Amino acid sequence: METSVSMVTSLADVTLPNPVLTASGCAAAGRELAPFLDPAELGAVVTKSVMLLPRSGRATPRMAETPSGMLNSIGLQGPGIDAFLAHDLPWLAERGARAVVSIAGGSVGEFAELARRLAGAPGLAVLEVNISCPNVASRGQVFACDPVAAADVVRVVKAESDVPVFAKLSPDVTDIVGIARSCVDAGADGLSMINTLLGMAIDTDTLRPVLAGVTGGLSGPAIRPVAVRCVWQVHAALPTVPILGMGGILTGLDALQFLLAGASAVSVGTAVFHDPCAPVRILAELRAELAGRGFGRLSDVVGLAHRGLQR
Amino acid sequence: METSVSMVTSLADVTLPNPVLTASGCAAAGRELAPFLDPAELGAVVTKSVMLLPRSGRATPRMAETPSGMLNSIGLQGPGIDAFLAHDLPWLAERGARAVVSIAGGSVGEFAELARRLAGAPGLAVLEVNISCPNVASRGQVFACDPVAAADVVRVVKAESDVPVFAKLSPDVTDIVGIARSCVDAGADGLSMINTLLGMAIDTDTLRPVLAGVTGGLSGPAIRPVAVRCVWQVHAALPTVPILGMGGILTGLDALQFLLAGASAVSVGTAVFHDPCAPVRILAELRAELAGRGFGRLSDVVGLAHRGLQR
Amino acid sequence: MRAPSQVTARVVAIEPAGAYQLLTLAAPTVAAGSEPGQFVAVAVGGPVTSMLLRRSFALYTADPGTGLIQIVVAEHGPGTAWLVRVEPGASLDVVGPLGRPFRLPPEAGTAVLVAGGYGSAPMFDLARRLRAGGSAVHMVIGAGSAERLFGVDEAHAVADSVVVLTDDGSRGIQGLVTRPLPQLLGPAGASMVYACGPMAMLEAVGAAAASHDVPCQVAVEESMACGIGVCMTCVLPVIGADGRTRMLRSCVEGPVFDAERIRWKDVGTLPADVLGADAMVVH
Amino acid sequence: MRAPSQVTARVVAIEPAGAYQLLTLAAPTVAAGSEPGQFVAVAVGGPVTSMLLRRSFALYTADPGTGLIQIVVAEHGPGTAWLVRVEPGASLDVVGPLGRPFRLPPEAGTAVLVAGGYGSAPMFDLARRLRAGGSAVHMVIGAGSAERLFGVDEAHAVADSVVVLTDDGSRGIQGLVTRPLPQLLGPAGASMVYACGPMAMLEAVGAAAASHDVPCQVAVEESMACGIGVCMTCVLPVIGADGRTRMLRSCVEGPVFDAERIRWKDVGTLPADVLGADAMVVH
Ligand SMILES: Cc1cc2nc3c(=O)[nH]c(=O)nc-3n(C[C@H](O)[C@H](O)[C@H](O)COP(=O)(O)OP(=O)(O)OC[C@H]3O[C@@H](n4cnc5c(N)ncnc54)[C@H](O)[C@@H]3O)c2cc1C
Ligand SMILES: Cc1cc2nc3c(=O)[nH]c(=O)nc-3n(C[C@H](O)[C@H](O)[C@H](O)COP(=O)(O)OP(=O)(O)OC[C@H]3O[C@@H](n4cnc5c(N)ncnc54)[C@H](O)[C@@H]3O)c2cc1C
Ligand SMILES: Cc1cc2nc3c(=O)[nH]c(=O)nc-3n(C[C@H](O)[C@H](O)[C@H](O)COP(=O)(O)O)c2cc1C
Ligand SMILES: Cc1cc2nc3c(=O)[nH]c(=O)nc-3n(C[C@H](O)[C@H](O)[C@H](O)COP(=O)(O)O)c2cc1C
């Protein structure tokens, strides 16, 4: 019975065999997960946000555990786009894994350049534009906090890109629907939601912030209610825009909440740290839960919680 | 040794014997906690936001448990200001408990009227202006999402009030420092932070939102990193403005994080549901932790984590 | 009725009882002053749990002499899954006794006690008290299936008559607990009805009692965040003596209510005539 | 070195060992391919825990024959507090073996193994392997106080000589583990040093080894979120063969590093000459 559920989904015009993906920054470029799962079995691998140049990332400590969550302040450590194209993307392509490549830039021009370099790269299925990384030196640099800046980035990336472009949004805004609309108007084919919430912890022994970067991004099940709410609000306002939902997904039922709220696929992030097999486990659980509820196709549940709701 | 720590603190010009308060909506008007603690032993009792008229609150379900947190969608059920003044405030005053009275209005005029009615009421120590309740019909009605609307409310309340006025802020904004500044400029004597985050949960059996109100406010330890960050940011920007900190405080060490971040006192909310004795337990724990670190006065730690931090 | 307290209760025993686990806890202050229909709220999950909220359970027994209390736990979600796996000797954080108990009649009469599933838990002590006051007691115990019946043997010990029903007929008569009520409530029948179980059952029992003009008290089960009256999550629409409907907290103003006061059809909604519903429109 | 796997490991035994608890776990795939210096990452807190992150522990023993592994756990915060209270028969979710092990020398020589506190855990298997390869092994074991020493008796069984030190002199010589090093590393002394313990100790041991021109491998302990190389939390500045400093992940590129490659003074900072530090200015 369970095998009879069709798990096929799509992100804009890209068809995926199933809706469970990794989350950017929580699976590197897939290779380290290979002992635990076959990356080709996932809907796609979402790679760590790559920038133009190699980046050292921040000083340590870079993480703090918090109740049902964690803070991170990595600062986008990475090899830069050249090394990524030379070593990381080909590895995924060779294994038949679909890659959602996350890009991050310090300026609109840098985003454009990244998109240009990635155009036509084998294995690239979707571009995820990380305009919402909280680990930047100033809040003013978070593009996703401003509808105009967000739109500017999306527009230039879209112009350079031959695959669907998903804008990754921050929940730390007064009006996420406004930012979403602005990205879609600028050409975004879909939206990834949510990036981490800005948070911090203070070490009560040293009497100083735990993180070297002072503030960091809060992820994990703690933020799931905020993430589901964001997906819900945006799907309600923009029902035809595909959403890649994420934030605290630990089980198949958690994933189902996002689908019911309007996501077409989900990313599994922090859960991988808890359980390196999480994405495949969650996929199996989701399949079983759908079967148990009598659904034959994944697409039947996307946005279902909105239907028949009078308000 | 422990008894030698002076726990005295103040909220603007109101002196409190200690910095541990209840949180609005999590202690009713104090009476129900009497079997578990003596309200006069707390820094103050922060009462459930009261409105002008009696209010039924929303339909049920009004709550959902979430990882290390909960969602609520009460809808400000309450007896209205007349019954509050007749029955609730006197009960606290008779017991020698200090009351921080939280008020909520549907309009600027309603806030003004509430402040007027409360002026001179015995037992009233501080007015907390709840401009940030997420359980309203439209996001547009959350005053704390807009610096101008927030300032309008603060200004009229301040004009009617003979006690310090604290504006209670929402974390669901792009720029909490901007809102804070706007409230202070309009006359707020201090700031209460944070109210709940807007969140939601979907029931994977009914395939509908769990809460009758669809979205609700997320509270509890899950949100603590966001709350500490908000207190930190606002104290960094406005170091002389007193802050009543809250959000997920469960232990004395949690309270200490808020003090180190810049709060002069803390409210204990959801923890009371977990442990009705929480406020007095947290007070005792905080006292012991301060003593253990060699602090003689609570005021020595307020904002301490900012000092000597080079960035 | 005694003020509640928060205590660390040792698990004295845990034993299966059909589909349930029967927990015996040492909690003298809770045992001392409790009455049938009251409940306790138990913290679950241990020190680093992600589950903040207590779980509520009706008191099955409470012995001031030994200081022991008992609760009957059905495994439902993660909180009860944790609770049914505690080991004897472990400590539980318990708050109680909570809520208003069943009111005993001013004078002796004939009582019908109707229970569904673990809803029978508070009924045995109630039966004993009623009989001690000179009343006759008839019990109707139902459940989905045999293993979800609780306390049938004890019912025979504490009641003058017992009717057992299951939905699937796996024990007793097949059918719902309302089935024997016309007979029990009929002419020369009961002077009072007490019920505890699922909401739909309570509504049906209340309706049966009303149709025979017999007063009926029910113990409801609403989702509770605090259990002590401070959070306002556990409300339902209840008609007051003044005829006005209010959203009352089932943890402190209940869980026992007069069935006829509850607006059953409106539970989970906000009827426009509820006191203060008009104010909801504004904001 | 074998690829790590995620397994459900039964707790075979848990027993006190001074200030620590020694856990014996049945984890055949982990036991099968591990080498000294590797570690395991254990999920803590049970099914509804609020603690998401695994806790890392060096492998003390790993027996491919019996499929058993052992770890030595110091109670520190809530995660280890939970772990030291597991009961035999319980199941733990374990990922391992993780990280790069100590490298054995290409040819036999004389090794000095320096350990602080529970840092001795990986040293005994290492000593056995070194001796099996014909090397002489001298061990230096230190701790704050006697009860925080681990495995002194075993040290005597696996090493040619053993020096024991405590900070407070409660056992062995009073002083730090660096104290006997000049003698052990002196002329005609060791050809290699291995160390495991607190970072300050590793730095000091590395410095001592360097001053005697003896290569030194250390197993570091950085705060880790994932343990498998995907999160980038566990980095420290390490100088590569090309002379450039990179932020390397201690979980997959360590935890064993050449001491001389680590920029000890810069751990916890971002030196300007680290590869890619320039890019941090932009954003
Ligand atoms: C006054 C009262 C008396 C009760 N007596 C008993 C009893 O004697 N035996 C017994 O087995 N159960 C009893 N219950 C129900 C019991 O409290 C729930 O089954 C339990 O809380 C479910 O917790 P969970 O973690 O297993 O489920 P989850 O569904 O994971 O619980 C999540 C949250 O919802 C709440 N919740 C879920 N279901 C219910 C419910 N049916 N009623 C109230 N809250 C709920 C929980 O308290 C928790 O806060 C009683 C409930 C109330 C209110
Ligand atoms: C490679 C490696 C090997 C280790 N070997 C051992 C061992 O053999 N025996 C032993 O007792 N301990 C060992 N540790 C340290 C052990 O992992 C920590 O003491 C433990 O994680 C603390 O968890 P907690 O919940 O008790 O403390 P908390 O402080 O509450 O932990 C909070 C978070 O910080 C991390 N953390 C805290 N302290 C450390 C630390 N010292 N190192 C790494 N992460 C930390 C935890 O993993 C957790 O994610 C090792 C650590 C590493 C990295
Ligand atoms: C350690 C860590 C690193 C992350 N790095 C990135 C990143 O590089 N780019 C990005 O878009 N999101 C990054 N994220 C955010 C996640 O992709 C995800 O949006 C967020 O963590 C919420 O999902 P989760 O709760 O499942 O982790 C990172 C998250 C974590 C925990
Ligand atoms: C059930 C519930 C009701 C609340 N009602 C109010 C309210 O009426 N007014 C208000 O300002 N805040 C209200 N809050 C928010 C709390 O006062 C507090 O700001 C928030 O819950 C964060 O603190 P905590 O995590 O300690 O609960 C309520 C919170 C809860 C959980």
Ligand code: FES
């Ligand atoms: S459960 Fe909180 S008021 Fe009833």
Ligand code: FES
């Ligand atoms: S702990 Fe995640 S990369 Fe090392």
